[in-house]
Amino acid sequence: MAATTERVKQILSWYGSDSPGTLANLHRMLMTGRLAGTGKLVILPVDQGFEHGPARSFAPNPAGYDPDYHFQLAIDSGCNAYAAPLGFIEAGAAKFAGQIPLILKVNNSDSLGKPPAPISAVTSSVKEAVRLGCSAIGYTIYPGSSARNQQYESLRQLTEEAKANGLVVVVWSYPRGEGVSKDGETAVDVAAYAAQIACQLGAHIVKVKPPKIHLEQAEAKKVYEKQQIPIASLAERVRHVVQSSFGGKRIVIFSGGEAKGTDEVLAEIKELASGGAFGSIMGRNAFQRPKAEAIKLLNDVQDIFAKAK
């Protein structure tokens, strides 16, 4: 393994209250793959089989029906980590043991009908993450949902247990539900708030969507205008979200949104990197392509982050 860089040491210093076990797992994620040592992360997540169903997820590239495929893709493309629900992780955890840090996504929701409020089922546990040799758990919260308090409390228990077991906690923070409008789900004030909530709940790594220029909350809008917070470009909005994550002292990564074409994807990644994002999490845009193309895309993304700052 390469020597730990100063940048990685700096990042670890922000998590001074965490145990050596958790720091070691965070170190593992930051020192794996093509971005090892840069302080940047590109993560492969594959939960679409649960979220959207198998055909919608894997028929475009049927190799992806097989759980082994995604472990190998994450390894071959030099990602920092691979994230998936229990079944997919369990299917390869022994075979690929130690080859790539694993994030067990412990809650999930399917699209066979909708529950009253945006809320996921807890489908796995810290105990299982430990058994399967994972470095982290992943959990989705929906700020704005009427069920959010229940989610925060569920996350609280998982976070406490994860930290006591030396794991890293990754929080997907997706505003949704009756407390926000459709546009508000990606509004920059809401995105920054969602990142703040995840940090306050004790997340080590926060994942949000790229924020749009919309301002959702009237009280917040007044402040943005009075303080002239720059939000015109995506890079500026990303910088604001990073600042809102404890002044940049928490790792914030961004999903690829709905962009489809390669050029669009890479253009967006450049903005993210320019705004100080710690990295990206890229699923469908990667695993639905043929493997060689997926590796090329992930590598291009990594190169953009490697060059940033």
Next chain:
Amino acid sequence: MAATTERVKQILSWYGSDSPGTLANLHRMLMTGRLAGTGKLVILPVDQGFEHGPARSFAPNPAGYDPDYHFQLAIDSGCNAYAAPLGFIEAGAAKFAGQIPLILKVNNSDSLGKPPAPISAVTSSVKEAVRLGCSAIGYTIYPGSSARNQQYESLRQLTEEAKANGLVVVVWSYPRGEGVSKDGETAVDVAAYAAQIACQLGAHIVKVKPPKIHLEQAEAKKVYEKQQIPIASLAERVRHVVQSSFGGKRIVIFSGGEAKGTDEVLAEIKELASGGAFGSIMGRNAFQRPKAEAIKLLNDVQDIFAKAK
């Protein structure tokens, strides 16, 4: 006991994250009965006494009122395992100890009135399964039900405990409820999705109904048409469901549906076998006939699977 076949070893290799205890119980199920070593399974389930009441279940063949009858039928017909609720298992577990692998069906629903959403009561536990010498627990989920998250979470706890105790987990995945139409319950996209969900929740063995040609979800339909997924014949649909179960790396078995006549049953089984199904679970069609006829039917079904591939 016969020597473990290469096929059984291959199947066990897909469950590499499981404990030796669970692998031994899975091995037990795959190496029992007339299909031992083939990698195929025919299971006798008798939960109709709870689900439909005693007269509807057992009056056609009153020998079935006696719990001993079903143990003996499963043994004499060379089935791989016998599945039933607590009461029936408890009644014979000592008398027939070790003669046939047992699946304790740990949730059940009766038909004396309906609860608001399709949901079963948890009527037994992993602890009881261990006490009674069972090889597996069985659990029914209803994807599409508004109560599905609660079911997934209940299953999560049972699955974790079952694996920690060296048991196999069999999941009955039956789409039902406000999230799917009546036709949608057996639509091929929904059936494939239901199998995927069960796999992602950590099931070792998944049981679904034979899928029909209907496509339920608009988003999925687009993909099936664009990717030209073959679903015209039952065998093709079964093959798709098997592929949707981790690329065929999870055991998927099918119920006999509502077919009644012997010819119809066997014709359907041939399609299942031809599509790559790992086997069948057959209750009423077996135990409501006189014993000799039931054994003949189960043996015919086994022979079809034995000859497949």
Next chain:
Amino acid sequence: MAATTERVKQILSWYGSDSPGTLANLHRMLMTGRLAGTGKLVILPVDQGFEHGPARSFAPNPAGYDPDYHFQLAIDSGCNAYAAPLGFIEAGAAKFAGQIPLILKVNNSDSLGKPPAPISAVTSSVKEAVRLGCSAIGYTIYPGSSARNQQYESLRQLTEEAKANGLVVVVWSYPRGEGVSKDGETAVDVAAYAAQIACQLGAHIVKVKPPKIHLEQAEAKKVYEKQQIPIASLAERVRHVVQSSFGGKRIVIFSGGEAKGTDEVLAEIKELASGGAFGSIMGRNAFQRPKAEAIKLLNDVQDIFAKAK
């Protein structure tokens, strides 16, 4: 104590999965009182103070306000066991220790207003039953109630704990609620189904009401007519309920219904005994009479069962 009879040994053999502790307590109940050794049971239950209030229960025979009275009545009349809620059991458990097997009725409902669905409060526990030297716990389920799943799950926990502590489980199975009509509560198909459910939930002893000739469920009715199940006389209906209880391999006893006059009571008991009932549970008809009359009645009932078969 008299030598264990062949009949008692046969009955115990049906409970082969149970621990020696549970078998010993079942043996104790079957070998106590005037019916000792016959395989028949007459039990005195006194939960009316909780269910209907003190004056309605005890004013007709004010000696019954005193909890000691009922212990002594059960002993003096040669009953197999005495069943009551926590308070009544606790009041005499030390004073009458060892003189009569005790059934702690662990759930109860009062009649000061009605909850939304038929459901009882859990008012005691297995731990208390053990502390008080009881041989069994008693629990009421209401099949047909929208709250039945909750009841089954509560019973599941109690049953598991009771068996782990060597206790016997007696289930009062009373169909009631939105899933059945008023007549349906005692319909023979529903009564048989209620007995089956209790058995499948792991009950050692099931208590139902004497079934009436009504058939409630359309699907069941077809089967009763097609299979020509005899239900014309009470004895025939009782025989059907006993058969529905695992082919007669579970102990099924019957309450006295609403009959009041002594002649009516005894006429009904004769039908029950003739139909193969394992016994009777008789409360108000006993303890609301002067003690001598109550003993006479209970003895007459016992004599009928003693002579049966």
Next chain:
Amino acid sequence: MAATTERVKQILSWYGSDSPGTLANLHRMLMTGRLAGTGKLVILPVDQGFEHGPARSFAPNPAGYDPDYHFQLAIDSGCNAYAAPLGFIEAGAAKFAGQIPLILKVNNSDSLGKPPAPISAVTSSVKEAVRLGCSAIGYTIYPGSSARNQQYESLRQLTEEAKANGLVVVVWSYPRGEGVSKDGETAVDVAAYAAQIACQLGAHIVKVKPPKIHLEQAEAKKVYEKQQIPIASLAERVRHVVQSSFGGKRIVIFSGGEAKGTDEVLAEIKELASGGAFGSIMGRNAFQRPKAEAIKLLNDVQDIFAKAK
């Protein structure tokens, strides 16, 4: 300490199933204060700060804002015990340790808005009662409330734990809610029923309100008329409630109702004593007077009970 009297020994004999620890605490309550040894109890309860707010409770006699005041009042007036919520008990438990038996009132309700059904919050625990050196816990149930089953189950857990820790259980049984009319809350049939329920739930000491001549429940009314139960005078009604409490084998005490003037209070106490009440619990009528007057009143009440029978 004075020698244990025959009457106290007799009372303790009714609680034969209880542990020596619980009997010792009951003994402590019966052998403390000016009524020591008589088998009668006068208890000072101060939960009005929580129930009605501080000014309504303590402004009439501002010394009562200070928690020490009530400990000293209970001691100086020769009461058997002092009952209060966690905060008040905690404030003086160390300072007055051992000087007066304490009853920790473990549930309470405030009057800042009303919850849907009469129900209190559980504000303390058996563990805290043990830590604070209390002799008993106190708990309020509301028979007739749609939430009563939840209350009974909460009490069940507390009672079991209290007994396992050698504490006494005092139950305030106050009919209220949709199951009873406003008049019905103090109807004699309902009061007797409420006392019975508390006894059946395992209470050692029951507290009810003085019953009025009203009969609430139609079914009960028939029995009271047929059996000619005497209920014309308060003393008769009290005697009936005491009889309804296990034939007088459970300690039943009465609150002072809403009476205000000293003469009225004492007249009512005389009726209670004459009817066989085991004592009285008197809060506002005591602590809202100047201390000397309060002591005089409590002593007068004690004297009435001392002279009774």
Next chain:
Amino acid sequence: MAATTERVKQILSWYGSDSPGTLANLHRMLMTGRLAGTGKLVILPVDQGFEHGPARSFAPNPAGYDPDYHFQLAIDSGCNAYAAPLGFIEAGAAKFAGQIPLILKVNNSDSLGKPPAPISAVTSSVKEAVRLGCSAIGYTIYPGSSARNQQYESLRQLTEEAKANGLVVVVWSYPRGEGVSKDGETAVDVAAYAAQIACQLGAHIVKVKPPKIHLEQAEAKKVYEKQQIPIASLAERVRHVVQSSFGGKRIVIFSGGEAKGTDEVLAEIKELASGGAFGSIMGRNAFQRPKAEAIKLLNDVQDIFAKAK
């Protein structure tokens, strides 16, 4: 550390039932900062990032995005303690270990939509408070909310666990919800009642808002008028709230309300100090100013309290 003053010893004497561990932490809070030894407290709370979002909280003084800033501000301004949610505390607990007593605010609510009733999510735990070296936990209750019983019960568990772990319990008592009008939220009778409830629930330190002259509850109003309780000035109302907190034997501190200008803030503080308040908790008015100004303001506030009485 300076010698413990007589005043601090007196205050500690009111908490005689608490463990040495809890007393030591309370002592730590009372003996820290510029007010050490006076018995007064000024606390810096920073939970606005969670409650109102990051931009509304920190954009006016962007240094506050960084969690380290607030630790240093609390230390440099000579506060007694610093209070914040899990994320903020965790971010600096190691770096600033031992430099300032910490209060872990264990429940929080955001403003991305509102749940049905005023209720916060439990976002941390006593176990985490212990791990992070905190001296206290903080918890908000909403008396008047229909969900208040749930909150009291949650607080009860936390309080019991906190005391068993030697922590101090600080309760924010904010009347709100369907049980009080908008004006009633700060009515003096309601504020006094809210303080009383927090004390009865076992709080060591209570935080309320400065009470207004409004009287909310009809029953209370009668008493205030009859007893002529002085409530004309803020100082008088504060004195009444302090009296309502166990006759002044519980520490009661006040928030700064909505005052904005420095003069207004200091004028209000003078009234609080004059009325006997134990101190103040001041967040936005402090951390949203430039650091030097914030220190000046906090020092001025401290000086007022230091001079009081």
